Amino acid sequence: MGLDFFEPVYLAKLAGLLVPAVGETIYMVAAATLLAYILGMPLGVFLVVSSPGHILPNPWVEKTLGTVINILRSAPFIILMVALIPITRALVGTSIGTTAAIFPLVISTAPFVARIVETSLKEVPEGVIEAAMSMGASPWQIIIKVLLPEARASLIMGTAITTISVVGYTAMAGTVGGGGLGDLAIQYGYNRFRTDIMLITIAVLVVIVQAIQSLGTAMAKKMSHS
Amino acid sequence: MIEIENLSKTYSSRHGCTKALENVSLVIPRGAVYGIIGLSGAGKSTLVRCLNLLEQPTGGRILVGGQDLTKLSGKALRQARQKIGMIFQHFNLLQSRTVAENIAFPLEIAKLSKAEIQSRVTELLPLVGLAEKANAYPAELSGGQKQRVGIARALALKPEVLLCDEATSALDPQTTFSILSLLREINITLGLTIVIITHEMKVIKEICTHVAVLHQSQIIETATVESVFTNPQSPIAQEFVASVFPNELPVELLQELSEKDQTEIIRIRFLGENATQPVISDLIRGSEVKVNILYGSIDHLRSTLFGSLILELQGSPEQLANAHTYLKSRGLEVEVVKNGA
Numbered sequence: 050m051g052l053d054f055f056e057p058v059y060l061a062k063l064a065g066l067l068v069p070a071v072g073e074t075i076y077m078v079a080a081a082t083l084l085a086y087i088l089g090m091p092l093g094v095f096l097v098v099s100s101p102g103h104i105l106p107n108p109w110v111e112k113t114l115g116t117v118i119n120i121l122r123s124a125p126f127i128i129l130m131v132a133l134i135p136i137t138r139a140l141v142g143t144s145i146g147t148t149a150a151i152f153p154l155v156i157s158t159a160p161f162v163a164r165i166v167e168t169s170l171k172e173v174p175e176g177v178i179e180a181a182m183s184m185g186a187s188p189w190q191i192i193i194k195v196l197l198p199e200a201r202a203s204l205i206m207g208t209a210i211t212t213i214s215v216v217g218y219t220a221m222a223g224t225v226g227g228g229g230l231g232d233l234a235i236q237y238g239y240n241r242f243r244t245d246i247m248l249i250t251i252a253v254l255v256v257i258v259q260a261i262q263s264l265g266t267a268m269a270k271k272m273s274h275s
Numbered sequence: 276m277i278e279i280e281n282l283s284k285t286y287s288s289r290h291g292c293t294k295a296l297e298n299v300s301l302v303i304p305r306g307a308v309y310g311i312i313g314l315s316g317a318g319k320s321t322l323v324r325c326l327n328l329l330e331q332p333t334g335g336r337i338l339v340g341g342q343d344l345t346k347l348s349g350k351a352l353r354q355a356r357q358k359i360g361m362i363f364q365h366f367n368l369l370q371s372r373t374v375a376e377n378i379a380f381p382l383e384i385a386k387l388s389k390a391e392i393q394s395r396v397t398e399l400l401p402l403v404g405l406a407e408k409a410n411a412y413p414a415e416l417s418g419g420q421k422q423r424v425g426i427a428r429a430l431a432l433k434p435e436v437l438l439c440d441e442a443t444s445a446l447d448p449q450t451t452f453s454i455l456s457l458l459r460e461i462n463i464t465l466g467l468t469i470v471i472i473t474h475e476m477k478v479i480k481e482i483c484t485h486v487a488v489l490h491q492s493q494i495i496e497t498a499t500v501e502s503v504f505t506n507p508q509s510p511i512a513q514e515f516v517a518s519v520f521p522n523e524l525p526v527e528l529l530q531e532l533s534e535k536d537q538t539e540i541i542r543i544r545f546l547g548e549n550a551t552q553p554v555i556s557d558l559i560r561g562s563e564v565k566v567n568i569l570y571g572s573i574d575h576l577r578s579t580l581f582g583s584l585i586l587e588l589q590g591s592p593e594q595l596a597n598a599h600t601y602l603k604s605r606g607l608e609v610e611v612v613k614n615g616a
């Protein structure tokens with residue numbers, strides 16, 4: 050079979066491969082990013098508020114949390130994925146497939162999210178936090194009503210960066226049977242020397258990444274009033 | 276209203292200790308506009324931040340409305356803070372909220388109902404002249420407008436005390452004046468006690484009733500504004516007064532004048548009624564000295580007239596003595612700048 054894009058059979062076959070792969074990728078990215086934020090966002094908040102001079106300074110919490118995050122972040126995703134296989138199997142029932150890939154994705158993304166969130170929240174000027182304290186705001190009110198809303202544009206940009214990096218990780222997960230576009234590229238593009246499928250997969254990934262970035266930038270711009 | 280007793284604050288860090296406040300004691304009466312002036316690094320911000328415990332004092336007590344704040348923590352402290360408004364040099368508004376939402380912020384913190392918040396915000400917007408800007412974001416406002424939002428926000432919970440840390444230092448002179456006028460109006464209409472931290476004597480001159488001079492972590496002078504302007508005690512206070520009422524004569528002129536016989540250069544400062552009375556003509560008539568006016572200015576402290584005159588007096592020793600007697604009888608402070616005889 051050649052590279053004839055106008056051949057209906059070719060197109061149908063291509064769609065038959067691409068559509069489910071894109072679906073799997075989106076599923077993995079969305080689920081992993083969401084779960085990573087559920088885990089990583091509170092960690093990021095803890096990192097910031099426990100830092101010296103912040104609203105709940107606690108060197109012990111800050112140190113411990115920071116160290117755990119650094120250790121997780123220094124393990125390459127591919128190693129983490131393999132190392133986590135027993136836990137994944139215990140949790141999901143299997144270590145192969147799209148759903149199974151989500152667990153290591155979350156574990157590797159959550160610490161990244163914590164740092165990204167930390168960076169965003171540290172941008173909120175000290176004076177604004179101080180003003181809230183002078184009005185008698187509690188630490189919880191400061192987090193909910195000051196830190197998160199004031200940093201929202203930056204948090205959205207961070208989410209776009211995170212999501213894009215998860216797209217990259219899912220492609221890696223694909224290489225070990227995680228499904229999605231990465232899987233497709235390896236199985237067809239690499240193992241079966243189908244350069245056309247390799248190229249199309251890359252093109253689709255580029256489009257996905259662009260779309261996420263543009264959406265993130267547009268939303269951040271809309272939310273920014275400074 | 277506020278009593279500060281032996282307040283001390285030492286910052287300790289890895290590099291050592293900084294004594295920012297040493298044994299500071301002050302009594303700030305209810306309804307006063309109390310200015311605290313000092314040079315940069317004197318400890319002014321530390322002092323005002325101790326007043327609502329944004330900074331934990333190392334020693335001493337702070338009583339606001341009879342309540343010792345240093346004994347409070349957690350929820351009780353947060354509730355006490357709601358009764359102490361504060362405005363800042365850099366405004367510190369929430370960028371993600373509109374003007375109305377910024378003013379609503381402390382009301383939300385105090386957990387008022389939506390309807391109560393709405394009605395309080397509607398009340399406050401015109402008070403600070405921002406009714407038209409309710410839905411603007413801080414980034415769309417001028418510095419003066421931002422500070423008006425800061426004032427409305429600080430007043431939202433009807434505090435009894437308003438703390439201002441260099442509230443006009445980031446503003447141009449015109450805007451400074453309008454913000455100070457607003458603060459004075461609030462002081463008069465709401466009976467609010469205001470504490471103003473500044474390094475600018477013109478701020479003190481414009482609205483304060485009392486002043487304390489903070490120098491190198493200590494209070495070195497406290498007085499009413501009238502007495503500090505007419506009779507500053509410490510060299511620092513004298514410098515501050517001179518910064519708004521410049522009265523140094525050129526050195527050459529002083530030199531030349533001092534060579535003359537039977538000549539004296541005096542400075543008189545007069546306040547209120549005295550400023551509008553014909554002092555000079557009566558002086559000449561009463562003591563028969565010759566009077567040469569070297570420098571004169573008239574201004575106001577708050578709303579009282581305040582004037583300063585530098586005169587060259589010529590005459591016999593008796594005539595000069597008569598002149599002094601006359602001026603004293605008019606209740607004027609006389610300072611001899613140069614005695615030529």
Ligand SMILES: Nc1ncnc2c1ncn2[C@@H]1O[C@H](COP(=O)(O)OP(=O)(O)O)[C@@H](O)[C@H]1O
Pocket residue numbers: 286287288293294295313314315316317318319320321322
């Ligand atoms: N958070 C802090 N940590 C250490 N030193 C501080 C801190 N804040 C202020 N200082 C020091 O305390 C002194 C008084 O500062 P400050 O109260 O800000 O003075 P002012 O407002 O009169 O300029 C200065 O020497 C300053 O360096």
Ligand SMILES: [Mg+2]
Pocket residue numbers: 319320321441
């Ligand atoms: Mg200061």
